[in-house]
Amino acid sequence: MARHLNLYKLNNFTMRHGAVLDGATLAYETWGELNEKKDNAILILTGLSADSHAASHDESDLDGWWEYMLGVGKAIDTSKWFVICVSSLGSCKGSTGPCSPEPITKQPYKFTFPDLTLEDIANSSFEVVQALGIKQLACVVGPSMGGMSALALILQHPKATKHMINIAAGCYSEPFSTAIRSLQREAILNDVNFQNGNYSSEQWPTQGMKQARKIGMLSYRSAQEWKERFPRSLRQRPNKPFGIEFPVESYLEYHAEKFVHQFDPVSYIYLSRAMDWFDAFDFHHIDLHNPFEKVQMDSALVIGAKTDFLFPPEQQKEIATLFNQKVCPTELKITNSIQGHDAFLVDKSNYSALVKKYLAKIASI
Amino acid sequence: MARHLNLYKLNNFTMRHGAVLDGATLAYETWGELNEKKDNAILILTGLSADSHAASHDESDLDGWWEYMLGVGKAIDTSKWFVICVSSLGSCKGSTGPCSPEPITKQPYKFTFPDLTLEDIANSSFEVVQALGIKQLACVVGPSMGGMSALALILQHPKATKHMINIAAGCYSEPFSTAIRSLQREAILNDVNFQNGNYSSEQWPTQGMKQARKIGMLSYRSAQEWKERFPRSLRQRPNKPFGIEFPVESYLEYHAEKFVHQFDPVSYIYLSRAMDWFDAFDFHHIDLHNPFEKVQMDSALVIGAKTDFLFPPEQQKEIATLFNQKVCPTELKITNSIQGHDAFLVDKSNYSALVKKYLAKIASI
Numbered sequence: 001m002a003r004h005l006n007l008y009k010l011n012n013f014t015m016r017h018g019a020v021l022d023g024a025t026l027a028y029e030t031w032g033e034l035n036e037k038k039d040n041a042i043l044i045l046t047g048l049s050a051d052s053h054a055a056s057h058d059e060s061d062l063d064g065w066w067e068y069m070l071g072v073g074k075a076i077d078t079s080k081w082f083v084i085c086v087s088s089l090g091s092c093k094g095s096t097g098p099c100s101p102e103p104i105t106k107q108p109y110k111f112t113f114p115d116l117t118l119e120d121i122a123n124s125s126f127e128v129v130q131a132l133g134i135k136q137l138a139c140v141v142g143p144s145m146g147g148m149s150a151l152a153l154i155l156q157h158p159k160a161t162k163h164m165i166n167i168a169a170g171c172y173s174e175p176f177s178t179a180i181r182s183l184q185r186e187a188i189l190n191d192v193n194f195q196n197g198n199y200s201s202e203q204w205p206t207q208g209m210k211q212a213r214k215i216g217m218l219s220y221r222s223a224q225e226w227k228e229r230f231p232r233s234l235r236q237r238p239n240k241p242f243g244i245e246f247p248v249e250s251y252l253e254y255h256a257e258k259f260v261h262q263f264d265p266v267s268y269i270y271l272s273r274a275m276d277w278f279d280a281f282d283f284h285h286i287d288l289h290n291p292f293e294k295v296q297m298d299s300a301l302v303i304g305a306k307t308d309f310l311f312p313p314e315q316q317k318e319i320a321t322l323f324n325q326k327v328c329p330t331e332l333k334i335t336n337s338i339q340g341h342d343a344f345l346v347d348k349s350n351y352s353a354l355v356k357k358y359l360a361k362i363a364s365i
Numbered sequence: 366m367a368r369h370l371n372l373y374k375l376n377n378f379t380m381r382h383g384a385v386l387d388g389a390t391l392a393y394e395t396w397g398e399l400n401e402k403k404d405n406a407i408l409i410l411t412g413l414s415a416d417s418h419a420a421s422h423d424e425s426d427l428d429g430w431w432e433y434m435l436g437v438g439k440a441i442d443t444s445k446w447f448v449i450c451v452s453s454l455g456s457c458k459g460s461t462g463p464c465s466p467e468p469i470t471k472q473p474y475k476f477t478f479p480d481l482t483l484e485d486i487a488n489s490s491f492e493v494v495q496a497l498g499i500k501q502l503a504c505v506v507g508p509s510m511g512g513m514s515a516l517a518l519i520l521q522h523p524k525a526t527k528h529m530i531n532i533a534a535g536c537y538s539e540p541f542s543t544a545i546r547s548l549q550r551e552a553i554l555n556d557v558n559f560q561n562g563n564y565s566s567e568q569w570p571t572q573g574m575k576q577a578r579k580i581g582m583l584s585y586r587s588a589q590e591w592k593e594r595f596p597r598s599l600r601q602r603p604n605k606p607f608g609i610e611f612p613v614e615s616y617l618e619y620h621a622e623k624f625v626h627q628f629d630p631v632s633y634i635y636l637s638r639a640m641d642w643f644d645a646f647d648f649h650h651i652d653l654h655n656p657f658e659k660v661q662m663d664s665a666l667v668i669g670a671k672t673d674f675l676f677p678p679e680q681q682k683e684i685a686t687l688f689n690q691k692v693c694p695t696e697l698k699i700t701n702s703i704q705g706h707d708a709f710l711v712d713k714s715n716y717s718a719l720v721k722k723y724l725a726k727i728a729s730i
Contacts, residue, residue, distance in 0.1 A: 111606050175595040175613035176588035182614045183579055189607055190572050192557050207555050214548055215580070223541035223674065230540040232644055241476050242550055242634055246641060248540035249547050269607055276611060279597055309588065309674070 004029050004057045005094060008128045013089075016123075019114030023103045027094025028052050028086040028128050031070065032078035041134045042076060043161070044085040045125060045146035045153070048271050049263055051093035054085040068348040075356040076141070080363065084132065086125040088149075090116040090271055092264035098197075099264045110197035116270045118145070118278045122153035126160060137161035139362065141355075143344045144168050144311070145271070148278045151319075155280060158294040163362045165355060167303045167344045170315030171291075171322070172279040177310050180219045181276055185269045187211035197266045205265050210256035212268065217252055222307035222340035290326045298365065300330040301358040303351070305343035331358070369394050369422045370459060373493045378454075381488075384479030388468045392459025393417050393451040393493050396435060397443035406499045407441060408526070409450040410490060410511035410518070413636050414628055416458030419450040433713045440721040441506070445728065449497065451490040453514075455481040455636055457629035463562075464629045475562035481635045483510070483643045487518035491525060502526035504727065506720075508709045509533050509676070510636070513643045516684075520645060523659040528727045530720060532668045532709045535680030536645040536656075536687070542675050543641045545584045550634045552576035562631050570630050575621035577633065582617055587672035587705035655691045663730065665695040666723040668716070670708040696723070 006028050013021040029052045034041060044054055044066070055064035055071050055078075070076045076083060087095040090113070098113035129137060140161045142150030147169020153160050173181070191208025193199050230247040238245040244253055280291045287293045300323050304316030313334045320332035335350050337343035344351050371393050378386040394417040399406060409419055409431070420435035420443075421428050435441045441448060452460040455478070463478035494502060505526045507515030512534020518525050538546070556573025558564050595612040603610040609618055645656045652658045665688050669681030678699045685697035700715050702708035709716050 172597060174588055175591040175611070176583070178611045179579075179583055179591070179613045179617060182611065182617070183576065183583070185607055186579075187552075187576065190576070211548065211552065211555070211576075214544075214551075218541070218544055218548070223539055223677065226540040226544070232537060232647070242554055242638065246540070246543045246547065248544045252544060252547070273607065282597070312588065 008131055010124055010127060013124055015114050016117040016119045017115040024096035026086055026089060026124055026128055028084055031083040032081050034082040038134050039138055040082050041137050042081045042083045042139045042141060043129055043137050044083065045142040045149040046088060047144035047146055052085045052087040069352060069355060075352040084129060086128050088121045089124040090267060092267040098266040098270055110266055116274050118149045118152040118274050119156060122149045123156055126153060126157055139163040139165060141165040145275050148275060151280050154295045155291060159296050162298045164297060164300040165358060166300065166319060168308055168311050168341055170311050171281060171318055173276045178276045180215060181272045184212035184215050185272055188265045188269055194265065206260050209260045209265055213256040213259040214252045217255055219310040220340060220342040222338055224307060225338045292327045295327050297328045299328050299362060302330060303333045303354055305335050305337040305340060307338050308341045310341040373496055375489055375492060378489055380479050381482040381484045382480040389461035391451055391454060391489055391493055393449055396448040397446050399447040403499050404503055405447050406502050407446045407448045407504045407506060408494055408502050410507040410514040411453060412509035412511055417450045417452040434717060434720060440717040449494060451493050453486045454489040455632060457632040463631040463635055475631050481639050483514045483517040483639050484521060487514045488521055491518060491522055504528040504530060506530040507534065510640050513640060516645050519660045520656060524661050527663045529662060529665040530723060531665065531684060533673055533676050533706055535676050536683060537643060538641045545580060546637045546641055549577035549580050550637055553630045553634055559630065571625050574625045574630055578621040578624040579617045582620055584675040585705060585707040587703055589672060590703045657692045660692050662693045664693050664727060667695060668698045668719055670700050670702040670705060672703050673706045675706040
């Protein structure tokens with residue numbers, strides 16, 4: 001286990017669809033110090049393929065997936081804030097998921113892993129927060145799937161946090177995004193090596209995972225960025241009929257190859273489906289038009305990118321409008337980033353500035 | 366053979382990359398009558414999966430793929446115009462292509478079919494036009510791949526047509542569109558039944574073709590249309606783990622099933638690659654900035670849809686700007702259709718009106 005990885009044991013964790021997970025663990029990392037009042041905690045809920053390693057802990061440590069955002073003096077300044085990032089339940093990065101051993105049989109759960117929802121990810125992550133002695137977060141920060149999980153968190157724990165930064169997410173998955181994810185899942189399920197989840201490291205559903213990643217890449221970036229990035233002149237002769245020829249094909253191939261063993265296929269489809277299942281309006285509410293009726297928060301920041309077509313800006317506008325009308329003062333920032341859905345990972349200066357400014361504001365309240 | 370299908374034999378047809386096709390035939394259909402001056406001919410160049418059957422010929426005939434556009438009294442009025450539609454060379458709808466028998470071995474060409482380009486499709490279609498005694502078309506009409514083929518036609522035969530209606534196309538494929546098509550080709554090539562092209566009707570690359578069609582569907586419509594079409598409430602319980610559950614999944618499955626045996630897999634990837642190869646600026650020109658330097662045309666109409674992200678409106682603007690500056694007076698119409706790339710097939714009233722008005726104008730010149 002990595003030096004800075006902590007484990008939290010969930011006891012008889014009841015999942016949204018009714019199953020009870022026994023002996024499940026969550027892997028998490030923290031940065032900074034919890035103050036005496038325990039009111040300086042920030043929880044980061046992650047995107048689908050990210051893990052608890054959002055940033056390095058010291059100079060000898062590996063960079064994290066949000067390295068630019070998190071650290072001493074950075075936008076999420078760990079000299080001020082105590083930051084927690086949990087590897088999602090159901091993922092394959094240290095927390096219990098479909099490839100973990102089932103307690104009785106000791107065999108990997110695979111498809112016997114119970115239905116996984118974002119509510120489960122949010123709930124279980126909040127148990128970690130509470131176990132650290134924190135009653136209320138200063139802020140929850142969620143990009144992409146993490147943004148939906150953040151909504152799932154406050155729907156279930158209306159006083160969980162005073163503030164929220166919700167990035168590149170929505171109150172639900174639109175059919176277009178569901179279609180993309182459905183094709184990704186299908187590519188994995190259809191791989192001859194998938195074998196209903198009983199693949200081995202020698203017989204890995206490589207093609208399905210690569211195809212899934214490539215379909216994902218289509219939706220993570222933007223046509224505009226690729227046009228600037230891949231000049232038509234860079235075409236190469238393929239080494240076989242219909243082999244790689246266009247620069248964008250090499251790019252997709254490179255990223256697909258890199259991803260293929262970084263993620264467990266069954267875990268991937270569980271998390272992917274959880275995103276499609278999520279619907280803030282689908283929770284059992286008194287007020288159908290305002291699922292957030294019970295939520296008590298002081299403020300929120302909602303960020304989207306103009307070029308994001310997986311979670312288009314209309315979805316962030318919907319969150320912000322609803323929050324402003326029914327929950328708390330909420331800022332909406334739609335960036336001009338050309339990197340599409342991935343802008344929060346890539347457009348460092350814009351996203352740093354927005355997060356830094358907002359956190360400075362809430363720190364001074 | 367269908368009653369209205371005609372065959373034209375190409376003699377030793379030299380393809381752009383140098384190969385010579387011997388004894389190839391093109392299937393085509395015509396509507397209306399060629400007038401004495403032979404100046405009322407319209408050539409329709411088709412999209413990737415379409416064939417020569419653009420419309421029915423009489424009441425007992427099957428509807429064509431552009432039924433609403435073409436016929437007596439319709440936008441392309443066959444009581445005035447003599448209309449020709451050719452099944453593309455390389456396709457599998459009556460014209461010679463990779464699944465046709467190679468003349469010597471009598472076995473299907475498959476991967477021995479020579480490199481196919483849109484220039485070959487345009488050139489061979491124009492041979493049919495010339496064989497009908499037509500020296501110059503009144504108008505060439507090309508939607509999608511057909512729009513690129515129309516550009517390929519005038520690049521090679523600068524006096525081929527007086528007018529052009531270019532719909533949902535571009536001067537080249539952008540990397541994003543190439544990525545989509547690359548993933549479609551890969552899905553087919555990776556199907557275990559594909560067998561390097563040696564599949565049989567019993568062992569058909571069904572999964573690959575379905576996946577390719579579904580990826581295509583993503584790019585043919587728009588997120589906006591799907592959002593209106595598939596209410597989140599229509600979710601059904603799947604009949605197996607990760608089976609069809611979301612309404613958009615049923616929709617994709619339905620269209621994929623319908624498509625899977627309608628098109629030959631090798632033909633599909635040949636045509637798909639031809640679209641990615643096409644680049645009007647890549648032709649050997651004197652003026653690098655104006656590939657259309659030699660083209661002599663009187664006018665053009667370029668149509669795009671705001672929601673098309675396979676051939677985004679910027680690409681139609683580019684054609685129109687270039688034509689207005691260097692070729693001939695050109696109208697640009699970007700519709701508000703919500704059906705994306707497929708709008709020309711679906712948004713009947715808008716596209717009928719635009720085409721009708723333009724053809725009335727050129728008829729009166």
